[in-house]
Amino acid sequence: MIEHFDPRQHGRDLGTPAPAADGAPVRLEIDGVAITVPAGTSVLRAAALADINIPKLCATDSLEAFGSCRLCAVQVEGRRGTPAACTTPVAEGMRVTTQSERLARLRRNVMELYISDHPLDCLTCPANGDCELQDMAGAVGLREVRYGFEGENHLAAESDDSNPYFSFDPSKCIVCSRCVRACEEVQGTFALTIDGRGFDSKVAAGQDQAFMDSECVSCGACVQACPTSTLMEKSVIEAGQPEHSVITTCAYCGVGCSFEAQMKGDQLVRMVPWKGGDANHGHSCVKGRFAFGYATHPDRITTPMIRESIDQPWREVGWEEAIAFAAERLRAIQAEHGRESVGGITSSRCTNEETYLVQKLIRAAFGNNNTDTCARVCHSPTGYGLKTTLGESAGTQTFDSVMQADAIIVIGANPTDAHPVFGSLMRKRLRQGASLIVADPRRIDLLKTPHLADAQHLPLRPGTNVALINALAHVVIAEGLEDQDFIAARCDTEAYRAWRDFIIEERHSPEASEAITGVPAEAVRRAARTYATAGNGAIYYGLGVTEHSQGSTMVMGIANLALATGNIGREGVGVNPLRGQNNVQGSCDMGSFPHELPGYQHVADATARGRFEAAWGVTLDDEPGLRIPNMFDAAIEGSFKALYVQGEDIAQSDPNTQHVEAALSSLECLIVQDIFLNETAKYAHVLLPGSSFLEKDGTFTNAERRINRVRRVMPPLAGKADWEVTIDLARALGYPMDYAHPSEIMDEIARLTPTFAGVSYDKLEERGSLQWPCDAEHPDGTPTMHEVDFPIGRGRFAITEYVATEERASRRFPLLLTTGRILSQYNVGAQTRRTDNQVWHDEDVLELHPSDAEVRGIRDGDWLGITSRAGQTVLRARLSERMQPGVVYTTFHHPGSGANVITTDSSDWATNCPEYKVTAVQVEKVSRPSEWQRRFDDFDRRQRQHLAQARDAALQATEVGT
Amino acid sequence: MTLDQDAQLVRMVNQIAANLGGGREPDEAADGVCDHLEKFWARPMKRRVIACLDEADNGLAPLARQAVEPLAERQAG
Structure with a gap:
C-alpha cells in the first residue's frame, strides 16, 4: 500500500x-x-x-x-x-x-487521579507549552484535586540522565505505555517495558537498567511519543520550547527522513521526524534526530584559506581572493599540462542542485569529463548492473513496499545499523510473518529481530557472492520454480535462453558451489524455494554486494533472480539497493559519473549531448573522463595535476590510504570545499568553507528515488551555500552561471533530463516529495518501476560467470577482513564524531572469532597489528561470535584507525568500485601503533597547527585593526 | 611509474575479459569487452592500452587482446 x-x-x-x-x-x-x-x-x-x-x-x-x-x-x-x-x-x-455531563464528570475524575500523583511544577517544567497532560487538564476542566499528596506517590522517583540526548524523569510518568509501545511497534527494539503491577507499575529500560545500559538504540521514538516531560530532549530542557519550525530532509543515510527542524531564532532546538514524510512516516534514528550538533561545532571552517604548498600554514583570505587563487591555478595547470590534467569530485552529501553544478563546472568550464563522485566507491556497480538488466540505474520500489513482501532476502546489507528507519519498517513486516533470508558473512542484528519466527542465514565466505546467487538461480530453474509467464511476456527471449543454458549447468548447483561459498547446499535450496514460492519476493542489498571485484556481476545476478521469478513490477517485490549516503542516488542521477550526463545519458550519445551543448553554450567532450581511482593513478604518474573536491573525504574513505596520500601529495592544486578540515583538506592548497544541510535550499534523492526538499533553517556560517561557491569559481574561470536560487537550477535539470521533466519546486511543495521518473506520462512520479515494461523494452538476463577474486587468503595472510558501519557513527565520522554519538563508539575495533583469537593468544581488548599486502594498522581486539572463523571485521569511522590503510586497490571489473569487503590479512598482538599511524599522527598534528596559526594570525590582524 | 600504469590497465582489461568471457562465443565476448572499454574508459586510458598492443610481452589475455585490437580501429576511425 x-x-x-x-x-x-x-x-x-x-x-x-x-x-x-x-x-x-x-x-x-x-x-x-x-x-x-x-x-x-x-x-x-x-x-x-x-x-x-x-x-x-x-x-x-x-x-x-x-x-x-x-x-x-x-x-x-x-x-x-x-x-x-x-x-x-x-x-x-x-x-x-x-x-455530556456524565462524560465530563468521568473525565474529570480520571484526570484528578492522574494529577494526584503528578508534580505540580508546571511553570518550571521543560514540557510547559508542549504537555498533553496539561492540555487535557484544561480540556476536561479540572479544578480541584481532592486526594492531596500525603499518601504514597511517585514524586520522589529518581531521574535517569544516562543518555546524552534525553532524560527520563519517572516522577512525571503517567504510565500510558506510549513509550513502551513506540519502542515495540515503531522501532522494533523492545527495550522498554512496564515493570510491576498496579500502583507499582513503572516504565523500565532493559532489565530495569539505566537507558544507556539497556538495549535502547536511542532512536528517540519514546521521547516523541511521551505526552509529558518524562522523556524529554535535553536540548529542550536547556533551551525551552522552540518558536518556529521548518520541514527539511536529514543529511545522514540514504533513507532520507523528513524532519521538522524546531528553531529558536537561528538556533536548532530539536529535530522531530515528520509524519508527513513518505520515506519515514514520523520515525527516525539516533543520528538524524539527535546528532546535529556538528553543524555549529567550533571545528567548522568559516573562512576561506589558501597556501602555496601543503607544508605551509594556512592563510585566511576573503572569498574573492580564494576563488581567484583557485581559478588562476587551474588555468595555469591546464595551460601547461593540457585540458585533461584537472578534474573534480561531486558530493553525495550535497544537494542535487549543487552536484549538478559541479559536474557542469567540470564539463563546461574545465572542458573535460573528469568528474566522479563517491558513489564510485559504493554503488557504481548498482548503476551498471541495473541499467544493463532492467534499463534504469535505480532501485525499483518504495520503502513501504516491504510491507507487502512475503519473503525478504537481505544480501550484504545491515539495515538496522546503516539504514535504521527502514530497518525498523522491515522488522515490522518480519514480525507480521514475512520470511527472512540473510546472505552475509556476519550474523547481522536483523537476524535477532524479536518475534522473528524462522530466519535463514547463509553465512557465505567473503568474495563468493556470485557463486551463491548463481546457485540460488540454478535451483529456481532446475526445480521449475521460474515464472514462465513473466519471462515470456516481459523478458528478452534470446538473452533468457542463453542465460538459462548457462545457469542450468551442473557447476552452478548448490552442491557444486558449496566448496566455494561454504554454504550448505540444502540451505541454498531451501532459501531459493522460499523466495521463489512465497508470493512476493523482495531483495534488499547493500555494499556487501557492490564493493567486490565482481560487484557489478552480483548486481546483475540479483536482477536475474528477480526476473526469473517474476518478482519485478509490483508492490512487495523488486530489487532494492540500500544507498549509503543521503544523496548517493541523486549524485548519480545528476551526471556525476565521467561517462554519463545527468539522467544517465551517455556522453557519446550525440542527441543528448547536443541538448546540453545548446543549453550550456559550449562544446562537450564525447569521450568519458577519468574515474576516481584512475585520477589517483594519473596523479601519481604525473599527468593529472589539479582536483576540486566538494564534500567528500577521499583520504579517509578511499581504499589503500597510502596510495591515495601519494596521489594527493602529487597534485599541484587541490581545492577542498568542506565544513571541516577533513583528512583530504590536510593535503589541500585551497580550503573553501562548505555549508551544512541546515544552511541551504535544495533537494536530496533517497534510495527509493524520492526527491525531498532541503530547506534552509539558518544562514550559512561562512556566508555562502555550496552552490554559490561553485558559481563563483565558474565565473572566475570565465564561464558565468546565472542562478538566483536553487529552484532555477532544478528547472534547468528538468529541461535537460527526461526522467526529471515534471519536477519543480512548486510541484514538490504541492506533493511533499516526488519519485522519479516524473514526466508527462507519470506527472506525480513513479513509486514502483517497471510495472508495464522496462526502459529498454524487455528485461535482459545477463550471464554472470563467477570469477574468484585475486584477494584470497594465503599462508602469509590467512584471514579475510571485511568492513562495515555501526548505528551511531556515519561513514568517515566527520559529523557524528563531533556529537555525543561518540559515547556509543569512540574507536574502531577489530572483531574476530574466539577460535582465531585463541590460536594467536589474543584476548579481548588486546592491541592487534593487522597487516595486508597494502599496509598495516593497529586496532583493539573484540572477540565476537558474530564472525565466522577465518573472517575479521572492522568499521572505518575514525581516521586514526587506518582501516583503509589495509584495504587494497583491487576493484570491480566494470566500475572500479573498490573491493572493501575482501582483504586478506594477518593479525598479531603488538604493543604500539603502526608506522602509518605514527606518521598519520605527526602529519595530523602539523596540519592542525597550520590551521591554528591561520586563525591566530587572523585574530591578531583583527585586534590590530580595532 | 609509467610501466606500473600500463600494468594496471592491462590487469583491468584482463579482469573485464574474464567477467565478460563466460557463456559467450569468443567473437561476441570480444565485442562486449571492446564496447565496455569504449563506453567507460577515458581517452588517455584507451590510448595507453592500445599502445600496449605493440609490446610483445604486454600481458594481455587472448580475449583482452582480441578486444583491444578493434578498439584501436574504432578510436582511429
Missing part, C-alpha cells in the same frame, strides 16, 4: 492509525455530525477527521489503540456504558456522543 503525502493532515494527531485503505465506507453520526470513514477506523479517529476532538492521553496516531487512560470515553446510542473511543471501531449507522 503506497501511502501518499496528505497536506491536510499536517501536524494533527488523529488518535489512532489509519485503517487499511480498502475498507468499505461506513456512515455514522458523531455529536450530530454525519461522517463517512473506511471500515476499521476508530471512533476517536473518525471524530478527529470531523474536527471533533475527544480528550485522550494514551492514544496517538503513530501507535495502535491501547485503551488504558479512559479519557476518550464516549457514549454510543443503544450501547451500555462509556466505551473508549480509541478501541471502538465505527459501525454503520452508529450515533456517538462525545460531550
